[in-house]
Amino acid sequence: MKEYLMLFIGTVIVNNFVLTRFLGLCIFFGVSKKLEASIGMGMAVTSVITLSSMLSWAVYNFILTPLNLTFLTTIVFVLVIASFVQLLEMVIRKLAPTLYKMWGIYLLLIATNCVVLGVPLLNVESNFSFGKSIVHAVGSGVGFAVAIILMASLREKIRLADVPKPLEGLGIAFILAGLLSLSFFGFSGMISL
């Protein structure tokens, strides 16, 4: 139990996916202009990472390993995850329109994204068991959500500030992310994985 808890806290705070591993930066900077959109995106990413980690764990351990096809991991994961996300989008649109309105539109945006492909690949690389894969996936999703929500709140405030002209927009967003990352650095060493 302790092991799982450590893994969870480790992935949410200490090895935050966005701020220390730089995964999912495109959506991190693209969507964090508004707080509301960030919350939706955080939820969408968390659920997609978790489900696709489970799926890709099964594909890797029940199909690729027995057939000795592990060198095809990258191709297979990309295709499996992309088609799975499309399917998920269709199902949600049909069955739960209110839910779809909340975060369905973000699903297609993240069908092929670093963080969504990165987590399953890392699971395989670190030889995680099924349970650990899920904990790792949920942790990275929550970590992403925390980072993007913090970032969006900061960016909403900075809009009122007088930023040097060349740094407006993307430039200042990067510097903000740097400061955010610096503060998360304070957690390093808290848990060693």
Place this chain on the structure above:
Amino acid sequence: MRELWKIFKKGIISENPILVLALSLCPALAVTTTVQNALTMGLSVTFVLAANNTVVSLTRKWVNPKVRVPIYITSIATIVTVVELLLKAYAPALYSNLGIYLQLIVVFAIILARAEVFASKNKIIPSFVDGFGMGIGFTVAMVLIGTIREILGNGTFFGMQVLGDWYHPALIIILPPGAFILIGYLVGISKIINEKQDKKLKLQGEAK
């Protein structure tokens, strides 16, 4: 010939994938801790971009537009796997340095974007040149960031000591926060340069 040169040049300067278009940022921050890693990553991406643009352009008449994205992704993933296996076999140390980011080339926005925007509409040679130019632009930006980070953060260049004992390396530049802040300023600088150039072109246009 001049047309081709134009296509090649725009990837390096006016449409530089990292500094101007702000695409594919993950690798620009993650693997630029040393110049060597940055260069390997840049060349791998250049290869994938050029090869994928060629393939997409070759098959553009037979690919049904409705299923084009899955087809592009499959083609990109295949090429990335080739690069991955080659590096694993011939340069295992570099391979382990790049880690998961090498596999993540598959989902780099820039590659899919060039296939969609350029290669699916143009002939083979311009498509190849476009991919190659974009790749070189990517590599130049990566190496630039890598050089700054390695010299300031470690006092070395390509592993060789360049700054003397008097220099105390600013470790922060190697660490993630430094990477974010550095890129922020670089984006600002490239914005200034591009704006100046636009003004110059405008003036020239008016003079004519």
